[in-house]
Amino acid sequence: MTDVAFKDQMNEAGELLTADGVPLKQKLAITTRRARMRALLLTAPLIIFLVVSFVIPIGQMLFRSVYNAAGSNVLPNFAVSIQDWDEQGLPTEQMFEDFVKDMQLARKNRITGKTVGNLATRVNYEIPGTRSLFTKSSRKLSKVTEGPYKEALIKIDKKWNDPGLWIALKRVTKDITPYFYLAALDYKYDEKGDIVAADELYQIYVSNFWKTLRLSATITFITILLAYPVSYLLSTLPLRTSNMLMILVLLPFWTSLLVRTTAWIAILQTEGMANDILVFIGIIGDDNRVQMIYNQTGTIIAMVHILLPFMILPLFSVMKTIPPSYMRAARSMGATPFTAFRRIYLPQTLPGLAAGTLLVFILAIGFYITPALVGGEDGLLISNLIAYHIQKSLNWSLGAALGTILLIIVLVLYWLYNKLVGIDKLSFG
Amino acid sequence: MSGNQNNGSADGSQNDAYVSFQRVQKSYDGEILVVKDLNLDIAQGEFITMLGPSGSGKTTCLMMLAGFEPATNGEIFIGGRSINHIPPHKRGIGMVFQNYALFPHMSIGENLAFPLEVRKMNKADAEKQVKRALDMVQMGDFINRRPAQLSGGQQQRIALSRALVFEPELVLMDEPLGALDKQLREHMQYEIKHIHENLGVTVVYVTHDQSEALTMSDRIAVFNDGVIQQLSSPDDLYERPQNAFVAQFIGENNKLSGTVTKINGDTCTVKLDDGGVLEADKVNVSAVGDRTLLSLRPERVEIDPTSDMDDILDAKIEELIYLGDHIRVRMNVAGNDEFIAKVRNRGEKRDLKKGQTIKVGWSSSDCKALDA
Numbered sequence: 001m002t003d004v005a006f007k008d009q010m011n012e013a014g015e016l017l018t019a020d021g022v023p024l025k026q027k028l029a030i031t032t033r034r035a036r037m038r039a040l041l042l043t044a045p046l047i048i049f050l051v052v053s054f055v056i057p058i059g060q061m062l063f064r065s066v067y068n069a070a071g072s073n074v075l076p077n078f079a080v081s082i083q084d085w086d087e088q089g090l091p092t093e094q095m096f097e098d099f100v101k102d103m104q105l106a107r108k109n110r111i112t113g114k115t116v117g118n119l120a121t122r123v124n125y126e127i128p129g130t131r132s133l134f135t136k137s138s139r140k141l142s143k144v145t146e147g148p149y150k151e152a153l154i155k156i157d158k159k160w161n162d163p164g165l166w167i168a169l170k171r172v173t174k175d176i177t178p179y180f181y182l183a184a185l186d187y188k189y190d191e192k193g194d195i196v197a198a199d200e201l202y203q204i205y206v207s208n209f210w211k212t213l214r215l216s217a218t219i220t221f222i223t224i225l226l227a228y229p230v231s232y233l234l235s236t237l238p239l240r241t242s243n244m245l246m247i248l249v250l251l252p253f254w255t256s257l258l259v260r261t262t263a264w265i266a267i268l269q270t271e272g273m274a275n276d277i278l279v280f281i282g283i284i285g286d287d288n289r290v291q292m293i294y295n296q297t298g299t300i301i302a303m304v305h306i307l308l309p310f311m312i313l314p315l316f317s318v319m320k321t322i323p324p325s326y327m328r329a330a331r332s333m334g335a336t337p338f339t340a341f342r343r344i345y346l347p348q349t350l351p352g353l354a355a356g357t358l359l360v361f362i363l364a365i366g367f368y369i370t371p372a373l374v375g376g377e378d379g380l381l382i383s384n385l386i387a388y389h390i391q392k393s394l395n396w397s398l399g400a401a402l403g404t405i406l407l408i409i410v411l412v413l414y415w416l417y418n419k420l421v422g423i424d425k426l427s428f429g
Numbered sequence: 430m431s432g433n434q435n436n437g438s439a440d441g442s443q444n445d446a447y448v449s450f451q452r453v454q455k456s457y458d459g460e461i462l463v464v465k466d467l468n469l470d471i472a473q474g475e476f477i478t479m480l481g482p483s484g485s486g487k488t489t490c491l492m493m494l495a496g497f498e499p500a501t502n503g504e505i506f507i508g509g510r511s512i513n514h515i516p517p518h519k520r521g522i523g524m525v526f527q528n529y530a531l532f533p534h535m536s537i538g539e540n541l542a543f544p545l546e547v548r549k550m551n552k553a554d555a556e557k558q559v560k561r562a563l564d565m566v567q568m569g570d571f572i573n574r575r576p577a578q579l580s581g582g583q584q585q586r587i588a589l590s591r592a593l594v595f596e597p598e599l600v601l602m603d604e605p606l607g608a609l610d611k612q613l614r615e616h617m618q619y620e621i622k623h624i625h626e627n628l629g630v631t632v633v634y635v636t637h638d639q640s641e642a643l644t645m646s647d648r649i650a651v652f653n654d655g656v657i658q659q660l661s662s663p664d665d666l667y668e669r670p671q672n673a674f675v676a677q678f679i680g681e682n683n684k685l686s687g688t689v690t691k692i693n694g695d696t697c698t699v700k701l702d703d704g705g706v707l708e709a710d711k712v713n714v715s716a717v718g719d720r721t722l723l724s725l726r727p728e729r730v731e732i733d734p735t736s737d738m739d740d741i742l743d744a745k746i747e748e749l750i751y752l753g754d755h756i757r758v759r760m761n762v763a764g765n766d767e768f769i770a771k772v773r774n775r776g777e778k779r780d781l782k783k784g785q786t787i788k789v790g791w792s793s794s795d796c797k798a799l800d801a
């Protein structure tokens with residue numbers, strides 16, 4: 001028998017069968033399952049790592065930016081009863097009683113995270129200068145054993161007579177709060193509980209977001225200007241030479257970011273090399289040396305240097321794939337060198353340019369160490385403010401809200417970018 | 430047209446050649462001359478091919494003509510004007526590249542319109558001209574495609590029509606068919622040849638495929654080592670090679686080496702290394718006692734020659750290869766066991782057998798005495 005007469009076999013359902021009579025789809029699934037399982041197993045460590053180190057922390061951040069239970073932790077009963085208050089005049093005597101008893105309990109128990117101090121800090125975010133009121137009152141409240149609690153409290157301090165304070169307390173005892181996003185966008189609640197712009201003195205975040213975007217754009221633009229010709233040169237040189245030079249480009253990666261940044265301090269400070277040279281040449285006098293560091297200029301210079309390789313690498317990898325014959329063809333057809341560059345070369349480098357731009361811009365937006373070291377006050381970026389709230393002021397919720405807004409900005413940019421350039425056109429090399 | 434034309438006037442005087450290389454030399458590194466003293470005149474409307482092995486300097490010559498590489502020494506003229514200092518985009522030369530160099534980010538139509546656009550031609554005229562150029566290569570339907578959506582042969586046609594769309598008088602082609610398969614290559618050879626005939630443009634064509642050169646060219650310049658070994662028409666090149674390199678490079682060729690013992694006018698007598706004596710056409714030997722390489726085309730070798738043949742030698746058959754229209758007979762002649770004869774298959778029964786000893790012969794005019 002020969003199999004010249006091989007015919008497709010089918011069952012009643014019209015499915016193709018293998019020679020053994022098993023449906024083809026089923027057989028295929030069996031044979032590919034092993035390969036898929038193995039692939040899954042190989043990627044499992046990475047997936048676990050990503051979940052633990054990326055997804056969970058970001059989830060935590062999102063959660064923390066809207067969740068703060070300091071109020072309800074310290075004042076569990078008050079937190080429930082105050083919700084019935086109509087915000088007219090002062091809360092009822094019952095609510096005052098709950099407040100006082102909760103305060104007394106908190107002082108007695110001193111459970112970490114549920115102390116009067118925690119509450120005071122939380123309220124202090126919303127109404128600056130109230131911290132001492134809580135600590136003082138808490139001390140004096142230990143002697144109050146019976147009602148009327150309203151009078152007792154007001155006797156301790158007149159400020160308890162202020163309805164605005166109670167409105168704030170009602171807000172604070174809710175666990176889910178938009179307050180930190182409002183603060184991150186330079187808004188606050190007024191005494192009546194309405195959302196208004198923050199005091200001018202405290203309006204630092206929006207302007208800092210803008211500054212961060214502006215500086216990042218400037219830095220990205222400068223890296224493009226510097227990286228494009230360098231990448232072009234590298235891509236046209238013979239492989240030996242270009243590899244040598246590429247090592248020079250990558251050399252900065254071999255030294256710590258800290259070292260590179262401090263090197264810039266040595267170069268740019270008022271008594272540093274750059275100023276010395278300018279004075280030596282006679283461009284500036286010894287008595288009016290230029291302030292090149294601890295301001296935006298310092299941040300820009302150091303960050304351009306540090307981020308430059310991220311622009312050069314994708315550009316280089318794209319340029320290397322463009323054969324010189326394209327430019328030659330354009331020239332032979334009558335295009336001037338400039339026209340040939342603009343119409344033929346530049347469009348073909350766009351994927352690399354786009355990738356480099358995205359990379360540098362997003363890295364710049366979240367840069368921390370360099371602005372912290374050389375930025376002074378003026379050159380601080382949003383990440384420095386986030387770090388401040390995480391490490392110094394310990395207002396983690398505000399830090400998280402700022403971080404989330406930064407994340408949203410990056411995602412929006414990414415989306416815009418996809419619209420304009422197309423992510424599939426990116427080439428990271 | 431023939432090889433005895435005045436090639437290059439080193440004194441710089443102008444002749445009526447359209448393109449003229451005069452004493453052109455080229456070195457990339459200052460150590461090696463890639464092109465050595467090139468003198469070449471090309472007439473208007475001529476189809477000239479540069480043929481040679483890899484690295485012989487063909488592309489370099491083309492690049493100098495197009496303006497992408499400066500000549501290290503010497504001058505190049507187009508239409509009597511020295512172009513050494515004219516930038517490529519002002520030379521008005523059409524060019525087809527080996528990898529086609531179609532701009533990947535533009536459609537076929539945009540690719541063809543590009544040279545017209547940079548010449549500031551108005552849109553309507555440009556459109557008409559693009560369409561005409563596409564129709565010329567039967568690619569009118571592909572105007573909106575991207576280069577990546579075309580097959581190799583189609584891309585090749587587009588490259589060709591793009592080089593012609595702005596009606597240059599001179600078109601350079603650097604191995605334009607190198608990437609195509611044999612059948613398509615042969616088809617395109619005819620197509621290019623027809624376009625050349627119809628438009629009357631001057632074509633400088635580079636290839637290292639000798640059959641391509643032979644079928645297409647008016648004249649062929651055989652390059653080796655940066656020097657033109659011979660410049661002549663295809664039949665001259667095949668029939669009358671000037672030296673051993675050309676004889677070996679063009680077509681199949683049997684080699685016998687020996688020493689010149691006598692010169693009698695246009696012929697000479699050669700004593701082979703194994704003792705045989707032959708009459709040969711004197712091409713590239715000058716004196717008695719010169720070493721020489723005799724070159725003989727396989728199809729000119731007669732098996733069982735009549736006794737009045739000029740040269741007759743013994744041969745031992747080593748191998749018979751049946752090729753349908755002819756039979757290749759590999760044999761040992763005068764110590765050379767790569768000696769080939771082609772026997773036409775006339776249907777009559779030939780009693781050739783491996784190991785058999787026979788006689789082979791040829792006319793002395795077919796046997797060229799070349800430089801050793």
Ligand SMILES: Nc1ncnc2c1ncn2[C@@H]1O[C@H](COP(=O)(O)OP(=O)(O)OP(=O)(O)O)[C@@H](O)[C@H]1O
Pocket residue numbers: 457458463481482483484485486487488489490637
């Ligand atoms: N840009 C360059 N720099 C240095 N040497 C070069 C350059 N281009 C070509 N050469 C050298 O010049 C010589 C001639 O090169 P060319 O490209 O003209 O050869 P070709 O005849 O076109 O060969 P092929 O048939 O392989 O294309 C080669 O030895 C090559 O190594």
Ligand SMILES: [Mg+2]
Pocket residue numbers: 487488489603
């Ligand atoms: Mg070449």
